[in-house]
Amino acid sequence: MDSMTLILFGATGDLAKRKIFPALFNLFVEQKLPRRLSVIGLGRKPYADSEFQAHVELAVRTFSRRSPEDRLILDEFLRSFRYAALNVTNKEGYRELLALVQAREQELGISEQNRMFYLSVAPEFFGVIAENIKQSGLGSGRGWKRLIIEKPFGHDLESARALNDQLSRAFDEDEIYRIDHYLGKPMVQNLDTLVSANPFLKALWNNRFIANVQITASETVGVEERAAYYDGAGAIRDMFQNHMLQLLMMTAMPTASQDTTGNIRRRKSQLLKLLRPISKENAANHVIRGQYEAGTIQDQAVAAYREEPGVDPASTTDTFVAARLWIDDPAWEGVPFYIRTGKRMKEKSTRIVVEFKNPLREASGNAGRESVPNLLIVQINPDEKMSLQLNGKNPLSGRMESVHMDFAMPTHQMPEAYELLLSDAMRGDATFFAKWEEVELAWLWIQPVLDAFEENLLPLHRYPAGSYGPDAASVLLEEQGFHWWLDDASREKELLEVDIG
Numbered sequence: 436m437d438s439m440t441l442i443l444f445g446a447t448g449d450l451a452k453r454k455i456f457p458a459l460f461n462l463f464v465e466q467k468l469p470r471r472l473s474v475i476g477l478g479r480k481p482y483a484d485s486e487f488q489a490h491v492e493l494a495v496r497t498f499s500r501r502s503p504e505d506r507l508i509l510d511e512f513l514r515s516f517r518y519a520a521l522n523v524t525n526k527e528g529y530r531e532l533l534a535l536v537q538a539r540e541q542e543l544g545i546s547e548q549n550r551m552f553y554l555s556v557a558p559e560f561f562g563v564i565a566e567n568i569k570q571s572g573l574g575s576g577r578g579w580k581r582l583i584i585e586k587p588f589g590h591d592l593e594s595a596r597a598l599n600d601q602l603s604r605a606f607d608e609d610e611i612y613r614i615d616h617y618l619g620k621p622m623v624q625n626l627d628t629l630v631s632a633n634p635f636l637k638a639l640w641n642n643r644f645i646a647n648v649q650i651t652a653s654e655t656v657g658v659e660e661r662a663a664y665y666d667g668a669g670a671i672r673d674m675f676q677n678h679m680l681q682l683l684m685m686t687a688m689p690t691a692s693q694d695t696t697g698n699i700r701r702r703k704s705q706l707l708k709l710l711r712p713i714s715k716e717n718a719a720n721h722v723i724r725g726q727y728e729a730g731t732i733q734d735q736a737v738a739a740y741r742e743e744p745g746v747d748p749a750s751t752t753d754t755f756v757a758a759r760l761w762i763d764d765p766a767w768e769g770v771p772f773y774i775r776t777g778k779r780m781k782e783k784s785t786r787i788v789v790e791f792k793n794p795l796r797e798a799s800g801n802a803g804r805e806s807v808p809n810l811l812i813v814q815i816n817p818d819e820k821m822s823l824q825l826n827g828k829n830p831l832s833g834r835m836e837s838v839h840m841d842f843a844m845p846t847h848q849m850p851e852a853y854e855l856l857l858s859d860a861m862r863g864d865a866t867f868f869a870k871w872e873e874v875e876l877a878w879l880w881i882q883p884v885l886d887a888f889e890e891n892l893l894p895l896h897r898y899p900a901g902s903y904g905p906d907a908a909s910v911l912l913e914e915q916g917f918h919w920w921l922d923d924a925s926r927e928k929e930l931l932e933v934d935i936g
């Protein structure tokens with residue numbers, strides 16, 4: 436693609452500053468942007484073009500993984516940027532915007548009129564912006580048009596459907612790119628290849644060999660400055676409905692050769708359809724919700740959720756959710772998938788742990804105690820690495836111990852999720868964007884759980900900040916004889932090292 440106009444709603448906001456401008460700059464340096472690029476930033480603040488360019492420069496200097504040392508390169512990048520103040524509800528303003536877009540297209544010799552609309556604004560504006568894009572003619576250029584939207588995509592099943600209906604009046608499904616930034620993480624994008632392209636893993640990727648799968652996204656941060664949004668959303672909407680279910684889909688979807696097209700999005704939807712529903716009445720048996728109390732994280736005392744600025748002091752919002760899921764597919768029958776996510780936990784870690792069956796141990800009970808289960812650990816955040824836990828014998832002590840084969844992705848100059856996603860969207864590759872079918876299926880699955888939360892059918896477990904969440908989340912696994920791996924590495928080492936000399 437030779438040329439494009441990027442029309443960025445919310446260009447004065449936090450996401451644009453921290454993620455979008457740095458990603459664009461990195462792509463520019465790597466020559467992955469169209470040769471002729473026009474960026475029109477929009478917000479309500481009254482910026483002159485030069486002020487906006489200074490704002491972009493500061494964002495790049497502060498947040499980019501590449502240092503913009505070469506002034507000439509930075510200036511060339513900034514020259515693409517223009518700004519217009521536009522209140523998104525002001526219909527007339529869109530005609531002026533169209534005139535600006537066209538003027539820039541002419542100035543830059545952009546004849547294709549490819550237009551990318553990025554809505555980095557609150558979701559209540561998505562509908563009105565899409566409608567105004569259509570009414571004003573902005574979406575009727577000679578080239579393609581695409582819409583990038585950010586989460587949250589709806590608040591529940593009904594609102595998500597209403598939002599999708601609104602968007603569908605202005606954009607076709609294949610023109611809508613719904614960002615789930617977890618799908619932009621390099622290690623998540625690697626999962627399909629990891630399983631499909633390695634015969635030894637592919638052969639083992641089923642219930643004959645896998646005992647359980649554990650997916651964790653723990654965070655040390657609290658609600659930060661986002662109480663207004665978070666207190667109405669909770670971990671279930673903020674993380675579980677989107678990121679966590681995406682990680683589940685990416686892990687358990689059928690592998691590529693079973694599906695000749697190799698279409699990841701279709702395979703993910705296929706998997707979601709097989710996810711065993713959890714009824715509202717039964718939610719308490721499979722889902723744990725929690726909220727953090729005051730505690731200590733990395734030697735710093737932190738406040739309870741209910742004491743955070745902007746949070747209702749009587750809030751019952753979940754800051755932690757764990758669940759046990761089953762997939763009604765012959766390949767996964769009997770394999771529990773445990774998922775958990777929480778704020779103010781002991782460590783920042785996003786990972787997938789696949790625990791393999793241990794026939795030695797199963798056959799010989801305690802006698803086979805010395806062998807440990809094989810684990811495949813896919814660490815997504817903060818480092819990106821894979822690790823295989825195997826059994827080995829320490830030649831010095833003669834003791835059997837778990838050994839780890841590690842492969843760490845080079846952290847140096849690793850592309851950010853937003854770089855990969857923006858670049859894909861510009862090329863029209865929607866593989867790592869959520870399509871409507873999977874978003875709807877995710878809401879459908881989660882709606883009874885939301886209802887159970889709403890009706891207080893589950894206890895709200897308190898957990899101290901700086902812990903691994905409520906103990907009840909461990910009970911979910913203990914019921915099948917498992918435990919969360921890697922929560923307490925030192926305890927595990929002790930358990931696993933057995934003297935066999």
Ligand SMILES: NC(=O)C1=CN([C@@H]2O[C@H](COP(=O)(O)OP(=O)(O)OC[C@H]3O[C@@H](n4cnc5c(N)ncnc54)[C@H](OP(=O)(O)O)[C@@H]3O)[C@@H](O)[C@H]2O)C=CC1
Nearest residue numbers: 445446447448449450478479480522523555556557585586
């Ligand atoms: N920040 C983040 O890390 C993440 C954000 N998101 C999502 O991205 C979107 C943007 O978030 P974020 O940047 O944090 O939000 P901010 O509140 O920082 O920015 C909001 C932007 O919207 C603009 N805006 C607000 N009201 C209007 C209006 N009536 N007309 C025109 N522009 C308006 C603001 O412009 P102005 O200030 O000039 O009025 C500003 O540029 C949201 O949907 C959020 O949920 C998703 C994941 C992470």
Ligand SMILES: O=C1O[C@H](COP(=O)(O)O)[C@@H](O)[C@H](O)[C@H]1O
Nearest residue numbers: 616652654656673674678785816
């Ligand atoms: O979307 C969100 O994700 C972040 C966690 O993202 P990560 O890339 O740091 O793992 C989370 O803090 C935030 O609440 C949520 O909205």
